[in-house]
Each structure stands twice: as C-alpha cells, then as structure tokens.
Amino acid sequence: MLAATVLALLVSTAQAHEHHEDKIPEGEAISPDPLDTTLWIHILLQIFAWGILFPVGMVLGIVRSRWHVPVQIVATALAILGYLLGHAHKGRQFGKNVHAQYAPWLMMMVFAQAAMGIYLRLHLERGFNGKIRKWIVSAHGILGKIIPLAAWVQMLFGGITALGFCQGDHTGQCAAHFIMGSAFIAYGIIYTILLLVGQIWLRRTGRSQEFYDSVVIAAWGCVNTFTEHRWGTAWVRNDLQHTAMGVIWWCAGLLGVWLSRDRRGRPKRNLIPAIVIAITGWAMSGHPQELHLSTMVHSVFGYTLMAAGITRIIEISFVLKDNNSISEDGEDTNSFQFLPPFLLYASGFLFMGATEEQMLLLSNAGVTHVAYILILYSIAFLLFLFVNMLLRLYTYYVDSPTDTKSADPESRLNGSAMPNGHARIPDASDRQIRDAEEFELEGLMSEDDDDLPKRHN
Template identity: 45%
Template structure:
C-alpha cells in the first residue's frame, strides 16, 4: 500500500497543481483582449513570446505525439512523457499571457487554448484513476477506452492549435477573409490527414483494413462520398462567380464519384475511382484563375501535385497492390505481407516487394505536399510573399522542404510504434541485412494478442487499452 501511495504521489500533486492553475486562469481576464492600438499590434515580438511559440510547438507537435505512440505500444515512457508535456504546456500557457511587446486581438487561438485545458485535465484525471486499479470489472474498462480516445485526439488538437497560432501571429482570416481561410485550411488539412492514413496503412495497418472485410478504396470512396457538404457551402449570394461554379461542381463530382466507388469496391474489390477523382480535382485546381501571377503558379503546382498523387495511387491500385490475400492466411499485422502479388519465395519476389514498398510511399508524400501547398495558397499569405519579393519557385521549394520534414516525422512516429514498448521484441526481426528497420513479418506470439487475426484458445483476444497499465509505468 505504501509502495502504491508513493507511486501515486506525483500524480496527485500534479492534479492539485493543475486544478489550482485552471481555477486561477478561469477567473483571470486576458490582458490582451479588447481593442489594441496600431502601435501595440506592430510592436516587436519579445523573447518571452518566441519562447512560448517554440515551447508549445515542440510539446504539441513532437512530445505529445510521441507520448501517444508510447501509449499505444504500452511503453514505460508513456506516463513520464505525458506528465512532462502537461507541465510544459502549462508553462507555455503562462508565457503566452505574460509576454510584452506585440499584442493580439481576441482570436480562435486564445479561445482554443482555454478549451485545451479540458482534455488535459480529463487525461490527467483518467491517468490517476487508472493507476488506482479499482473497479476492475465495472468502471475501469470504460475509463481505459476514454483515456485512449482522449490521448489519440492530441495530434489533431495540437495541429489545430498550432495552425490557429500561425493565423493569429500573422493576423490572417479577418475582414472578410474567413471563408477562404476555412476552405484552404480545412481542405489542406484533409489532404494531409489522407496522406497520414495511407502511410499508416502502408507500414502497419493494412491488415486491419482486410480484417474489416472492405478494400481500402471502399473506405476512400465513403470519405469522398460524405464530402457532399462541399456542394452547398461554396456559393454565397445570388450571383454565381466562376469560382463558385467550379467549387460547387467539384462537390458534385466528389459525391457522384464516391457513390460509384463504393459500389465498385464492394466485396473487397479494388477500384481506381478515388484516384480518378483526385486527378480531376488536381486538374481543376491547376487551372484556377487567380489575381496574382504568384498565386496562379502556386495553385498550378498544387494541382499538378494532386494529379501526380492520384496517378501514383492509381498505379499502386492497378499494378503494385491490385488485390489482397485471404485474411485467414495471415498471422501478422505487417502491411508488407498483405499483397497478393510478389509474395512468393525467391530473390525476384523479394526485390519486387521492396520496389513496391518504395513506390507506395509516393501517394502519401504527394498528398501531404498538396495539403501544405493548398494551405499556403490563401490570398493573404501569397500577398505577403509577393510583397517580400519572393518568387514562386523559392516559395514552392520551401513548402516541399517542409513536406519532407513532416513526412519524416510521420514515418518516425509509425516506426517508433512498431519498435517500442510491447513491440520492442519485434525490432530485431524487423531489421534487414543492412540494419535498417523494415516492418516485416514477426511471430504473432511475440506481440499482444489483439494483433491476432483469429482468436486462439491459448491467447485470448485483447483490445487496445483493456490490459492493466504496465507496472513499470
């Protein structure tokens, strides 16, 4: 009992500190709210604000996602990282209210910062409750699920808040620019999310899709079909502009093509319809009329990138992974072994598999790049670039450099999941002759039972989060 009390003491102290902090900030008005003068709005950015920006970007962009991955793999580093992230977040919150120099108008960034206290407090409270190991057969299973759901939302919450921070820092999306901001930032983030999902399926998750009894294109088609709302949100007023017509017909294209894709991909069949829709969307964007030549060039490259993403996805569907092996014949969750083609024995099939894996990285990379290009192509952003004297080539190369860094971070997180915690025993068998990590087949018994495709008598089925927290945590 004394041992458990000592282990829980840091959690209770942190909970008490968090509750005190929340109450203090709830009754304290933000000193930057209200009207500000032009001098205050254009004042230099002081070192405290830069520290706030750097700290929160590192915590929400790197530390929390790694902590989430460690939670999924049941690593003993999950709890320390999340506690450190919460403490640093609170410190960054204080810095964001204590800086001098430039002031900002009330914004979504400041409001969302207060909202983020709710999932932080919820996650902390659930973590303390789970460490108590009580109500094992009643409330605890539900608390484990809630803890997992909140934790998995951190990357999305962090991405949203970082985006709000950039918008607030630059003073964008005001004075009638909000509709364009929403269109670019939501759609661009959607393309990036699509690329992340494809990367996960490529490296560790494709077998889950096969266990679902549906092909990847069935899920893709449903996402496209449900984008029907885009049909009704792009036109405002009584006069139809060229952009209104283009955006509205794109919405119609998506739900019509999505409907066809759902039908053609039934019975685990693959279809090229989602790829064709992405290509047509890229074609429309590549010839989008813009006020600035710089904007026209950036939109054109965005369209070409999207078209290339659709083309590589089409090639992947038709030639690299045209079909799936039977779900009953696979004992692991490694996507490299879900391809029906190239799975034979011998050097030739091995070489084909490696080429296939290399090629299948192209669609997610290009989708991430297209998303960043579209998010960076608003009138306000491109006007700022134009006034700074930067040409479109330099601007586009900067965005692709960020694309490579972001995709590298994504793949590192996925690889970290496959080689940490309960999956660490798989790391040795996932190294090829050169020493690099490849997510290849490993014995099912070395992983948690929830990876198993078919339940066995010896290893009862395990659902993520149902096990007690590791004692080392």
C-alpha cells in the same frame, strides 16, 4: 484534485493578464510590433510539446510502454509553461482571437487526460471502481488520440493569430484552405498508417481501402455542393467551379463504393478515388488568381495533387496488381508506395499556404514562388518523416520479444493490446508466422529434435 487546482490557477492567471490593444490600428487584428522573445519561446515550446511529445506519448500509450507516463508528464509541464508564457509576452498585441479562446479548452483536455491516467495508475478495481474502470480506460485512450488532432487545430489558430489573418471577408476562403489542406494531410497520414501497419486490419474489415476512401469522398462532395455557394445570391468568382467540384466528388464517390466489391461480394480495389484526386488537381491548377505568386502556387498544388492521383493509379494497377499489399502478411512495401501519401502531405501544405492574405504578404516581401514552394515541400518532408518515425516506434515495441505467450499475431497491425497492459505481439523470432498455434507447435518440435541426441547418449 491536483489537476483541478492547477487548472484553476491557469485560468486565474489568464484572466489576470491584461490583453493590451491600445497599439492595434483601427480595422486591424494585430499591432505592427514584432514578436518578442517571450512569445517566440512560447511558440517553440508549444510546438515541441504539442506537436512532438504528445504524439510520441500517444504511441507509447498505445503499446503500453513504461515511457508513456514520463513523456506525458514532460509534455504536460512544457505545455503549462508555454501557456503561461503566452500570457506574459510584450511586443505585438492581439485583438480578440480564436487562438486565445480555444487554449483553455485544450488545456482542460490535457488535465482530464492526466486525471484519468492517475486514476488508472492507482488500480482501483473493486466495487464501483471496477464498474467504471473499463469506461475510463476507453475514454483515456480516445482522448489521448484526440489531443494531437486538437493540438494541430490550435497550432493553425496560433499561426493565423500571429499574422492577423482570416479576418472579415477573408474568413471564408481562409477556412476553406486550412480545412481542405488539413484534410489532404490527414488523408496522407491515414494512407501511411494503412500502408505500414494496417493491412491485416483492413483485411479483417472485409472492405477494400477504396470503399472507405469513396465513402469519405462522397460525403465531402455533398457538403461542398451545398456550402461553396450562398444559394439565393448571385454566382461570384469561383463559386461555380467549387460547386461543380463537389458534384463530381459525390458522383464519383458513389461509383467508388459500388466498385469496391465484386459480383460475389468480395472486396476489390478500384481506381475511382485516385481519378477523383487527379481531376481535383487538374481543376485547381487552372484556378484563376489575382496575383502571379498565387497563380504559380495554386498551379504547383494542382500538379502535386494530380501526381498523387496518378501515382496511386500506378501503385494499384502495376505495383500491387489489384492486391491489398505485396506480401501476404502486409509487412513488405515497395519504395514506390511511399510516393502517393507523401504527395498528399505536400498538396495539403501547398493549399494551406495559398490563402489570399499569405500570397499578398509574400508578394509584397518579394518572395518568389520557387523559394516558397521549396519551403512548403520541406515541411511536408519533415512531417512525413515524423509520421514514419512514430510508426517505426510503434512496430519496434510490438515486434519486440516478450516472456509471455504470444497473442493473436494479427493484432500487431490493428493496435490492440491486452487489458493487463502488455502489447499483443507475436514472438520476434519469427515475424512472418500466420498464427500463434503454428509457431508454438514448431517450437515444440524443435525442442524435441534437440533432445533426441541427448536421449540416445
């Protein structure tokens, strides 16, 4: 009820705010005025709430930490404040835009998540509540993981809207850059998760990592094959190159799926996804551009993507030698293994930062490609750091000692937890055990050995 009331107040506030457009030149999406202080505070608050606090709260929720609720409360409060500031700014004016239209839906997701969290905290488990509780638990967890993804999209919309980009003829190529760039970053994040905490989960699936990579590559290639060119019209500019790239993706993806098992049906590593990434990088490095700045940025993007593919080939062939991980329990990593995922992060930011309008703006401002690329790499370093910090936070909780009996130790790597709210974790005194029974038996034997001198005395 409280969540519905707050949401109603936010909607009424947004509707009462007048979006002045009298200073916006004809044919433009924004006015030439600068961003005022209120709007800058809105931007910083939302980045902190949606980009930092909500992901941290998500991880704390997964491990059932007592800090989950306080962090989510603070994040929600800051998000509401930022939302209100977004409707109270002066200065630059904006026409009708996707950022403003998407914001209420994102806030509805947060309030729905909060309402389910409050319901679960009430522990209503009898009668009808007992029947629906498990569904609400699942919905609460799923929505909690969707919110950071939805927030990422909204932050991209915010940047696009603030600069008045992606309008008219620029919409298609702009969408392609942000979608593909985000896909590379998502690929890098998933790669990092599998590297640090997902090896035993991967083993349980009975599939190699390249199987899943190849399936996604094949599906993405099919989409690109039929969407990069308007069939029935003349081939223009880079249509043929983009379509050919889609073709090679689904062809290589099918091969990668086939090679992901040996003749006995066992999961097997292969190099096909890495080769596809390297070839894509080579193709993009030679992408013809109109501006010198754009040519250089696309070239470095291509080289970075090539490096990601090549380093992954080296990782699989020489570091891991076709194994899933260095150690049996999947906990140990080689420093070289962090290179391929980071290069995917960097590739994503480089591609998202290489749209036509961005390149024209920077070129007119006299920004060199060297300075711009260094900035984009810096952002990639920060995101890679943040993802590693979230994963360290996760492992800190699941590796912490508890007073309860250890559950399945392999559950530490698949993010599962007990229904009563305690993380399913092994005893921290021995993180390398293979199963809980062996550990408990070893503990009993140690206690018996300690008691022997006392009995003799």
